[in-house]
Amino acid sequence: MTAGGWIMMCLAIGGMTGLLAWCVWKVISTPGSTEHLHSPADIDPEDD
Amino acid sequence: MSSQQKESWNSRAGVILAVVGSAVGLGNFLRFPGKAVLNGGGLFMIPYVVAFLIVGIPLAWSEWALGRHGGNRGHNSAPGIFREVLGGTHGSFLGMLGTIMPMLIYTYYVILEALCLYFAWSFLTGAIPELGADAEKITSFVVESLGMTGNGAMFTGQQMGMLLCIALCTLINFTLIYRGLSKGIETFCSIAMPLLVVCALIVLVRVLTLPANPVAPDQNLVNGLGFMWNPVAEGRSLGETLTNPKVWVEATGQIFFSLSLGFGLILTYASYLKKDDDICLSSLTSAAGNGFCEVVLGGMIAIPAAYIFLGPAFLSNSANVGTFSLGFMTLPNVFNQMPAGAFFGFLFFFLLFLAAVTSSLSMLQPSIALLEEGLGLTRKLSVSLLGGITLLGTAFITWYSEGLTALDTVDFWMANFFIFIFATLQTIIFGWIVGKKRGYEELSSGAEIPVPRWIMFVIRFISPVYLIGIFLLWAKDEMPGRIESLKFVDGQPTVSLLSLVFILLVIAFFGWVVAVSNKRWQTQDDEKEASS
Numbered sequence: 001m002t003a004g005g006w007i008m009m010c011l012a013i014g015g016m017t018g019l020l021a022w023c024v025w026k027v028i029s030t031p032g033s034t035e036h037l038h039s040p041a042d043i044d045p046e047d048d
Numbered sequence: 049m050s051s052q053q054k055e056s057w058n059s060r061a062g063v064i065l066a067v068v069g070s071a072v073g074l075g076n077f078l079r080f081p082g083k084a085v086l087n088g089g090g091l092f093m094i095p096y097v098v099a100f101l102i103v104g105i106p107l108a109w110s111e112w113a114l115g116r117h118g119g120n121r122g123h124n125s126a127p128g129i130f131r132e133v134l135g136g137t138h139g140s141f142l143g144m145l146g147t148i149m150p151m152l153i154y155t156y157y158v159i160l161e162a163l164c165l166y167f168a169w170s171f172l173t174g175a176i177p178e179l180g181a182d183a184e185k186i187t188s189f190v191v192e193s194l195g196m197t198g199n200g201a202m203f204t205g206q207q208m209g210m211l212l213c214i215a216l217c218t219l220i221n222f223t224l225i226y227r228g229l230s231k232g233i234e235t236f237c238s239i240a241m242p243l244l245v246v247c248a249l250i251v252l253v254r255v256l257t258l259p260a261n262p263v264a265p266d267q268n269l270v271n272g273l274g275f276m277w278n279p280v281a282e283g284r285s286l287g288e289t290l291t292n293p294k295v296w297v298e299a300t301g302q303i304f305f306s307l308s309l310g311f312g313l314i315l316t317y318a319s320y321l322k323k324d325d326d327i328c329l330s331s332l333t334s335a336a337g338n339g340f341c342e343v344v345l346g347g348m349i350a351i352p353a354a355y356i357f358l359g360p361a362f363l364s365n366s367a368n369v370g371t372f373s374l375g376f377m378t379l380p381n382v383f384n385q386m387p388a389g390a391f392f393g394f395l396f397f398f399l400l401f402l403a404a405v406t407s408s409l410s411m412l413q414p415s416i417a418l419l420e421e422g423l424g425l426t427r428k429l430s431v432s433l434l435g436g437i438t439l440l441g442t443a444f445i446t447w448y449s450e451g452l453t454a455l456d457t458v459d460f461w462m463a464n465f466f467i468f469i470f471a472t473l474q475t476i477i478f479g480w481i482v483g484k485k486r487g488y489e490e491l492s493s494g495a496e497i498p499v500p501r502w503i504m505f506v507i508r509f510i511s512p513v514y515l516i517g518i519f520l521l522w523a524k525d526e527m528p529g530r531i532e533s534l535k536f537v538d539g540q541p542t543v544s545l546l547s548l549v550f551i552l553l554v555i556a557f558f559g560w561v562v563a564v565s566n567k568r569w570q571t572q573d574d575e576k577e578a579s580s
Contacts, residue, residue: 002278005273027333030329
């Protein structure tokens with residue numbers, strides 16, 4: 001495996017894992033965003 | 049209002065897992081590593097990331113936004129959403145593609161899903177391990193399982209196991225769809241997706257701890273990873289790889305299939321969100337989850353394992369790393385040579401089966417949404433009707449199994465040709481019809497991450513131009529051969545021609561459904577207008 005191969009692999013794996021970790025952290029840390037419980041009454045088709 | 053419109057997601061995590069489940073499929077574990085190896089190894093990640101940024105994310109956001117917009121106006125089906133956005137019946141006929149594509153893709157995808165289940169079962173029972181490292185025997189096993197030796201070969205009574213798996217997969221899919229969005233799809237994905245990741249991590253640990261091949265010590269893990277990730281393809285310079293249009297076409301295609309974009313699936317899933325529900329972060333999280341499964345899990349399992357047991361010469365042959373051959377011919381050979389291979393083979397094909405079910409479920413929901421919303425059918429009736437239609441399609445593809453021509457033809461037109469057209473259509477509609485200002489407002493509504501203003505420039509100009517360019521490059525290579533295959537031989541239509549006729553019949557049927565739906569929607573609009 002060449003140095004370029006190690007760099008590409010680390011960037012690809014680190015980049016994807018980092019992006020996922022950041023997204024999951026944002027979802028979890030945003031107040032009230034993890035469990036938006038809906039009920040039929042919540043759906044309000046509106047007309048512009 | 050139909051009962052379908054009353055459905056909704058139960059939780060934020062549920063919708064994200066359902067969308068990730070829809071996106072994660074065979075393509076993540078089999079298609080991606082094969083494409084990467086054939087198109088520059090690690091260098092493939094450059095066009096892949098570019099396509100992710102200028103097509104993947106903008107298109108995903110457009111689909112989520114269009115879906116939520118339509119859903120908040122009472123539409124869950126692509127024809128209904130397009131009618132709402134474009135303001136006329138012509139829109140609903142354009143949107144019809146977003147229902148037909150996933151439904152027709154399901155008709156053959158369920159066969160591959162059943163094959164994964166059949167392989168998992170065959171690893172457990174010892175049917176595959178007893179074939180050993182004999183590539184010819186493994187190939188024969190696959191060819192016979194799918195009846196590839198001749199049309200109707202699966203119905204000779206020799207392939208009852210495979211037919212039973214198709215029946216079981218059909219039953220699982222339709223039972224979950226019948227249970228509904230939250231109780232069926234969301235509940236299943238909430239269990240299946242974590243289980244899939246656990247299975248993949250176990251297989252990954254096994255691959256990363258494999259010793260070097262005792263017969264050929266150079267065939268070790270580090271060199272296997274190098275074969276997958278080294279940035280320069282054999283015999284090509286860095287510049288030659290990056291200026292090769294085929295590499296860009298393949299990377300863009302991979303992003304499409306991988307993120308389930310341009311199929312109409314996301315439109316339907318997003319239509320069950322509320323107006324103030326975030327779409328940008330949810331969409332990005334789904335894309336990241338899919339990317340993790342693809343790059344981290346998919347990119348580290350199949351190719352390095354195959355390298356250790358089969359060597360670089362074997363993997364350099366493109367025929368051995370195509371999605372189908374890598375999964376069902378190469379990898380069984382690898383597992384058969386691996387210590388405790390029967391267990392890891394079972395685990396790998398079971399995770400593929402889970403990934404396939406979460407994807408196939410999402411392919412059925414757009415049609416269910418149309419049948420319920422457009423024709424006013426009950427859940428039981430719409431599931432029964434869709435079950436009948438898809439069963440006809442699956443039977444057609446299963447019967448014309450010689451060389452998998454019917455499967456390949458439906459795949460070509462639906463998952464290659466129309467997907468580009470529908471994806472381009474969606475970006476143009478969102479960027480130009482919904483428009484710059486309303487589009488940005490739609491994206492920003494409820495957004496839990498800052499939405500960059502330049503995203504609308506990308507959606508309006510860059511994405512459509514990039515998509516059209518890639519489509520033309522692809523069509524130049526692929527279309528002539530396909531057109532050539534549509535002919536009569538000795539007075540008989542070819543299977544390719546028959547398959548296209550089948551597709552046209554399905555389009556005609558859905559055209560009728562949409563025409564009836566339009567009348568119903570018009571009546572509803574008139575009633576609303578009269579009462580207001």
